[in-house]
Amino acid sequence: MHKCITINIIADGFRLNDAIHSEYVLQEKEKHTRLTDVLEIHFLDLLAAKRAQEAENEGSKRSQLINWLKFIGTGDKEERAMLATKSPILKMLNEKVDILTLSPIERKLYESRMKLKSDIATISESQFNAGRQEGKSLGLAEGKLLGLAEGEARGSHQKALETAKNLLQFGLSVENIAKATGLSQKEVEALYL
Structure with missing residues:
Protein backbone atom coordinates (compact mmCIF):
# COMPACT_ATOMS: atom_id res chain seq x y z
CA MET A 1 0.00 0.00 0.00
CA HIS A 2 1.30 3.47 -0.92
CA LYS A 3 1.59 6.15 1.73
CA CYS A 4 -1.50 8.34 1.91
CA ILE A 5 -1.33 11.76 3.54
CA THR A 6 -4.45 13.89 3.94
CA ILE A 7 -4.00 17.61 4.63
CA ASN A 8 -7.00 19.55 5.92
CA ILE A 9 -6.94 23.33 6.25
CA ILE A 10 -9.41 24.41 8.90
CA ALA A 11 -10.69 27.79 10.10
CA ASP A 12 -13.81 29.14 11.79
CA GLY A 13 -16.27 26.56 13.01
CA PHE A 14 -13.85 23.64 13.24
CA ARG A 15 -11.60 23.44 16.25
CA LEU A 16 -9.53 20.45 17.30
CA ASN A 17 -7.06 22.05 19.72
CA ASP A 18 -4.77 25.09 19.95
CA ALA A 19 -2.05 23.63 17.71
CA ILE A 20 -1.22 25.08 14.31
CA HIS A 21 -0.42 21.62 12.96
CA SER A 22 -1.98 18.42 14.29
CA GLU A 23 -1.13 14.96 12.95
CA TYR A 24 -3.33 11.91 13.45
CA VAL A 25 -2.85 8.23 12.72
CA LEU A 26 -5.15 5.21 12.96
CA GLN A 27 -4.74 3.08 16.06
CA GLU A 28 -6.61 0.38 17.94
CA LYS A 29 -8.97 1.81 20.57
CA GLU A 30 -8.00 -0.18 23.64
CA LYS A 31 -4.36 -1.12 23.16
CA HIS A 32 -3.49 2.02 21.19
CA THR A 33 -1.40 0.07 18.72
CA ARG A 34 -0.89 1.77 15.42
CA LEU A 35 -2.76 0.16 12.52
CA THR A 36 -0.38 1.31 9.79
CA ASP A 37 2.35 3.84 9.13
CA VAL A 38 1.18 4.59 5.58
CA LEU A 39 -1.84 6.70 6.54
CA GLU A 40 -1.56 10.18 8.09
CA ILE A 41 -4.22 12.84 8.60
CA HIS A 42 -2.95 16.39 9.10
CA PHE A 43 -4.92 19.46 10.19
CA LEU A 44 -3.57 22.98 9.65
CA ASP A 45 -5.44 25.60 11.67
CA LEU A 46 -5.63 29.07 10.05
CA LEU A 47 -6.84 30.70 13.28
CA ALA A 48 -4.01 29.21 15.33
CA ALA A 49 -1.52 30.45 12.71
CA LYS A 50 -3.04 33.92 12.86
CA ARG A 51 -2.55 34.00 16.65
CA LEU A 102 -8.57 42.73 -11.00
CA SER A 103 -11.83 44.05 -12.39
CA PRO A 104 -12.64 42.99 -15.99
CA ILE A 105 -11.45 46.36 -17.35
CA GLU A 106 -8.26 46.27 -15.28
CA ARG A 107 -7.61 42.68 -16.36
CA LYS A 108 -8.03 43.61 -20.03
CA LEU A 109 -5.53 46.46 -19.60
CA TYR A 110 -3.13 44.15 -17.75
CA GLU A 111 -3.34 41.49 -20.46
CA SER A 112 -2.83 44.16 -23.11
CA ARG A 113 0.29 45.41 -21.31
CA MET A 114 1.68 41.88 -20.99
CA LYS A 115 1.05 41.23 -24.68
CA LEU A 116 2.74 44.51 -25.52
CA LYS A 117 5.80 43.63 -23.45
CA SER A 118 6.01 40.27 -25.20
CA ASP A 119 5.63 41.91 -28.61
CA ILE A 120 8.30 44.48 -27.83
CA ALA A 121 10.69 41.75 -26.74
CA THR A 122 10.00 39.80 -29.93
CA ILE A 123 10.41 42.86 -32.14
CA SER A 124 13.58 43.89 -30.35
CA GLU A 125 15.03 40.42 -30.73
CA SER A 126 14.22 40.22 -34.43
CA GLN A 127 15.64 43.69 -35.01
CA PHE A 128 18.73 42.79 -33.04
CA ASN A 129 19.18 39.72 -35.23
CA ALA A 130 18.68 41.82 -38.38
CA GLY A 131 21.24 44.28 -37.06
CA ARG A 132 23.61 41.43 -36.37
CA GLN A 133 23.33 40.32 -40.00
CA GLU A 134 23.92 43.88 -41.16
CA GLY A 135 26.75 44.10 -38.65
CA LYS A 136 28.68 41.43 -40.45
CA SER A 137 29.18 43.90 -43.27
CA LEU A 138 29.52 46.99 -41.05
CA GLY A 139 31.48 45.57 -38.18
CA LEU A 140 30.19 43.69 -35.16
CA ALA A 141 29.91 46.55 -32.65
CA GLU A 142 28.20 48.89 -35.12
CA GLY A 143 25.78 46.14 -36.19
CA LYS A 144 24.74 45.41 -32.60
CA LEU A 145 24.09 49.08 -31.94
CA LEU A 146 22.09 49.44 -35.14
CA GLY A 147 19.95 46.38 -34.33
CA LEU A 148 19.29 47.55 -30.79
CA ALA A 149 18.38 51.07 -31.93
CA GLU A 150 15.97 49.82 -34.60
CA GLY A 151 14.39 47.31 -32.19
CA GLU A 152 13.88 49.92 -29.51
CA ALA A 153 12.38 52.40 -31.97
CA ARG A 154 9.89 49.87 -33.35
CA GLY A 155 9.07 48.57 -29.89
CA SER A 156 8.44 52.09 -28.59
CA HIS A 157 6.15 52.85 -31.53
CA GLN A 158 4.27 49.58 -30.98
CA LYS A 159 3.89 50.40 -27.29
CA ALA A 160 2.50 53.85 -28.16
CA LEU A 161 -0.07 52.23 -30.48
CA GLU A 162 -1.18 49.79 -27.76
CA THR A 163 -1.47 52.61 -25.23
CA ALA A 164 -3.52 54.63 -27.71
CA LYS A 165 -5.88 51.68 -28.21
CA ASN A 166 -6.39 51.44 -24.46
CA LEU A 167 -6.99 55.18 -24.12
CA LEU A 168 -9.59 55.04 -26.92
CA GLN A 169 -11.57 52.59 -24.79
CA PHE A 170 -11.79 55.26 -22.09
CA GLY A 171 -13.28 57.75 -24.55
CA LEU A 172 -10.38 60.23 -24.68
CA SER A 173 -10.20 62.54 -27.70
CA VAL A 174 -7.92 61.76 -30.64
CA GLU A 175 -6.03 65.01 -29.99
CA ASN A 176 -5.36 64.17 -26.30
CA ILE A 177 -4.33 60.62 -27.14
CA ALA A 178 -1.91 61.91 -29.79
CA LYS A 179 -0.37 64.29 -27.25
CA ALA A 180 -0.11 61.60 -24.57
CA THR A 181 1.46 58.95 -26.80
CA GLY A 182 3.53 61.03 -29.24
CA LEU A 183 1.65 59.53 -32.20
CA SER A 184 0.22 61.64 -34.99
CA GLN A 185 -3.52 62.26 -35.07
CA LYS A 186 -3.71 60.22 -38.31
CA GLU A 187 -2.12 57.23 -36.57
CA VAL A 188 -4.62 57.48 -33.70
CA GLU A 189 -7.57 57.90 -36.09
CA ALA A 190 -6.42 54.77 -37.97
CA LEU A 191 -6.93 52.79 -34.75
CA TYR A 192 -10.71 53.43 -34.97
CA LEU A 193 -10.88 51.25 -38.08
Whole structure:
Protein backbone atom coordinates (compact mmCIF):
# COMPACT_ATOMS: atom_id res chain seq x y z
CA MET A 1 0.00 0.00 0.00
CA HIS A 2 1.30 3.47 -0.92
CA LYS A 3 1.59 6.15 1.73
CA CYS A 4 -1.50 8.34 1.91
CA ILE A 5 -1.33 11.76 3.54
CA THR A 6 -4.45 13.89 3.94
CA ILE A 7 -4.00 17.61 4.63
CA ASN A 8 -7.00 19.55 5.92
CA ILE A 9 -6.94 23.33 6.25
CA ILE A 10 -9.41 24.41 8.90
CA ALA A 11 -10.69 27.79 10.10
CA ASP A 12 -13.81 29.14 11.79
CA GLY A 13 -16.27 26.56 13.01
CA PHE A 14 -13.85 23.64 13.24
CA ARG A 15 -11.60 23.44 16.25
CA LEU A 16 -9.53 20.45 17.30
CA ASN A 17 -7.06 22.05 19.72
CA ASP A 18 -4.77 25.09 19.95
CA ALA A 19 -2.05 23.63 17.71
CA ILE A 20 -1.22 25.08 14.31
CA HIS A 21 -0.42 21.62 12.96
CA SER A 22 -1.98 18.42 14.29
CA GLU A 23 -1.13 14.96 12.95
CA TYR A 24 -3.33 11.91 13.45
CA VAL A 25 -2.85 8.23 12.72
CA LEU A 26 -5.15 5.21 12.96
CA GLN A 27 -4.74 3.08 16.06
CA GLU A 28 -6.61 0.38 17.94
CA LYS A 29 -8.97 1.81 20.57
CA GLU A 30 -8.00 -0.18 23.64
CA LYS A 31 -4.36 -1.12 23.16
CA HIS A 32 -3.49 2.02 21.19
CA THR A 33 -1.40 0.07 18.72
CA ARG A 34 -0.89 1.77 15.42
CA LEU A 35 -2.76 0.16 12.52
CA THR A 36 -0.38 1.31 9.79
CA ASP A 37 2.35 3.84 9.13
CA VAL A 38 1.18 4.59 5.58
CA LEU A 39 -1.84 6.70 6.54
CA GLU A 40 -1.56 10.18 8.09
CA ILE A 41 -4.22 12.84 8.60
CA HIS A 42 -2.95 16.39 9.10
CA PHE A 43 -4.92 19.46 10.19
CA LEU A 44 -3.57 22.98 9.65
CA ASP A 45 -5.44 25.60 11.67
CA LEU A 46 -5.63 29.07 10.05
CA LEU A 47 -6.84 30.70 13.28
CA ALA A 48 -4.01 29.21 15.33
CA ALA A 49 -1.52 30.45 12.71
CA LYS A 50 -3.04 33.92 12.86
CA ARG A 51 -2.55 34.00 16.65
CA ALA A 52 1.04 32.73 16.42
CA GLN A 53 3.84 35.16 17.20
CA GLU A 54 6.76 35.68 14.84
CA ALA A 55 9.19 32.78 15.07
CA GLU A 56 12.73 33.46 16.25
CA ASN A 57 14.22 31.60 13.31
CA GLU A 58 12.57 33.17 10.26
CA GLY A 59 13.84 30.46 7.91
CA SER A 60 12.60 27.51 9.99
CA LYS A 61 9.98 25.13 8.63
CA ARG A 62 7.57 26.20 11.38
CA SER A 63 8.00 29.86 10.44
CA GLN A 64 7.47 29.06 6.76
CA LEU A 65 4.32 27.09 7.57
CA ILE A 66 2.95 29.94 9.70
CA ASN A 67 3.62 32.45 6.92
CA TRP A 68 1.88 30.24 4.35
CA LEU A 69 -1.15 29.77 6.58
CA LYS A 70 -1.34 33.49 7.38
CA PHE A 71 -1.13 34.20 3.65
CA ILE A 72 -3.92 31.72 2.88
CA GLY A 73 -6.08 32.97 5.73
CA THR A 74 -5.95 36.71 5.07
CA GLY A 75 -8.13 38.80 2.82
CA ASP A 76 -6.09 41.93 3.50
CA LYS A 77 -4.02 42.95 0.46
CA GLU A 78 -1.43 44.80 2.57
CA GLU A 79 -0.90 41.87 4.92
CA ARG A 80 -0.52 39.54 1.92
CA ALA A 81 2.08 41.88 0.41
CA MET A 82 4.00 41.99 3.72
CA LEU A 83 3.98 38.19 3.99
CA ALA A 84 5.07 37.91 0.34
CA THR A 85 8.33 39.67 1.21
CA LYS A 86 9.32 36.65 3.33
CA SER A 87 9.34 34.08 0.53
CA PRO A 88 9.93 34.13 -3.24
CA ILE A 89 7.10 31.64 -3.69
CA LEU A 90 4.69 33.76 -1.67
CA LYS A 91 5.76 36.78 -3.72
CA MET A 92 4.92 34.97 -6.95
CA LEU A 93 1.63 33.74 -5.49
CA ASN A 94 0.75 37.25 -4.31
CA GLU A 95 1.27 38.60 -7.84
CA LYS A 96 -1.09 35.92 -9.19
CA VAL A 97 -3.71 36.74 -6.54
CA ASP A 98 -3.45 40.43 -7.43
CA ILE A 99 -4.09 39.59 -11.09
CA LEU A 100 -7.07 37.37 -10.23
CA THR A 101 -8.69 40.15 -8.19
CA LEU A 102 -8.57 42.73 -11.00
CA SER A 103 -11.83 44.05 -12.39
CA PRO A 104 -12.64 42.99 -15.99
CA ILE A 105 -11.45 46.36 -17.35
CA GLU A 106 -8.26 46.27 -15.28
CA ARG A 107 -7.61 42.68 -16.36
CA LYS A 108 -8.03 43.61 -20.03
CA LEU A 109 -5.53 46.46 -19.60
CA TYR A 110 -3.13 44.15 -17.75
CA GLU A 111 -3.34 41.49 -20.46
CA SER A 112 -2.83 44.16 -23.11
CA ARG A 113 0.29 45.41 -21.31
CA MET A 114 1.68 41.88 -20.99
CA LYS A 115 1.05 41.23 -24.68
CA LEU A 116 2.74 44.51 -25.52
CA LYS A 117 5.80 43.63 -23.45
CA SER A 118 6.01 40.27 -25.20
CA ASP A 119 5.63 41.91 -28.61
CA ILE A 120 8.30 44.48 -27.83
CA ALA A 121 10.69 41.75 -26.74
CA THR A 122 10.00 39.80 -29.93
CA ILE A 123 10.41 42.86 -32.14
CA SER A 124 13.58 43.89 -30.35
CA GLU A 125 15.03 40.42 -30.73
CA SER A 126 14.22 40.22 -34.43
CA GLN A 127 15.64 43.69 -35.01
CA PHE A 128 18.73 42.79 -33.04
CA ASN A 129 19.18 39.72 -35.23
CA ALA A 130 18.68 41.82 -38.38
CA GLY A 131 21.24 44.28 -37.06
CA ARG A 132 23.61 41.43 -36.37
CA GLN A 133 23.33 40.32 -40.00
CA GLU A 134 23.92 43.88 -41.16
CA GLY A 135 26.75 44.10 -38.65
CA LYS A 136 28.68 41.43 -40.45
CA SER A 137 29.18 43.90 -43.27
CA LEU A 138 29.52 46.99 -41.05
CA GLY A 139 31.48 45.57 -38.18
CA LEU A 140 30.19 43.69 -35.16
CA ALA A 141 29.91 46.55 -32.65
CA GLU A 142 28.20 48.89 -35.12
CA GLY A 143 25.78 46.14 -36.19
CA LYS A 144 24.74 45.41 -32.60
CA LEU A 145 24.09 49.08 -31.94
CA LEU A 146 22.09 49.44 -35.14
CA GLY A 147 19.95 46.38 -34.33
CA LEU A 148 19.29 47.55 -30.79
CA ALA A 149 18.38 51.07 -31.93
CA GLU A 150 15.97 49.82 -34.60
CA GLY A 151 14.39 47.31 -32.19
CA GLU A 152 13.88 49.92 -29.51
CA ALA A 153 12.38 52.40 -31.97
CA ARG A 154 9.89 49.87 -33.35
CA GLY A 155 9.07 48.57 -29.89
CA SER A 156 8.44 52.09 -28.59
CA HIS A 157 6.15 52.85 -31.53
CA GLN A 158 4.27 49.58 -30.98
CA LYS A 159 3.89 50.40 -27.29
CA ALA A 160 2.50 53.85 -28.16
CA LEU A 161 -0.07 52.23 -30.48
CA GLU A 162 -1.18 49.79 -27.76
CA THR A 163 -1.47 52.61 -25.23
CA ALA A 164 -3.52 54.63 -27.71
CA LYS A 165 -5.88 51.68 -28.21
CA ASN A 166 -6.39 51.44 -24.46
CA LEU A 167 -6.99 55.18 -24.12
CA LEU A 168 -9.59 55.04 -26.92
CA GLN A 169 -11.57 52.59 -24.79
CA PHE A 170 -11.79 55.26 -22.09
CA GLY A 171 -13.28 57.75 -24.55
CA LEU A 172 -10.38 60.23 -24.68
CA SER A 173 -10.20 62.54 -27.70
CA VAL A 174 -7.92 61.76 -30.64
CA GLU A 175 -6.03 65.01 -29.99
CA ASN A 176 -5.36 64.17 -26.30
CA ILE A 177 -4.33 60.62 -27.14
CA ALA A 178 -1.91 61.91 -29.79
CA LYS A 179 -0.37 64.29 -27.25
CA ALA A 180 -0.11 61.60 -24.57
CA THR A 181 1.46 58.95 -26.80
CA GLY A 182 3.53 61.03 -29.24
CA LEU A 183 1.65 59.53 -32.20
CA SER A 184 0.22 61.64 -34.99
CA GLN A 185 -3.52 62.26 -35.07
CA LYS A 186 -3.71 60.22 -38.31
CA GLU A 187 -2.12 57.23 -36.57
CA VAL A 188 -4.62 57.48 -33.70
CA GLU A 189 -7.57 57.90 -36.09
CA ALA A 190 -6.42 54.77 -37.97
CA LEU A 191 -6.93 52.79 -34.75
CA TYR A 192 -10.71 53.43 -34.97
CA LEU A 193 -10.88 51.25 -38.08
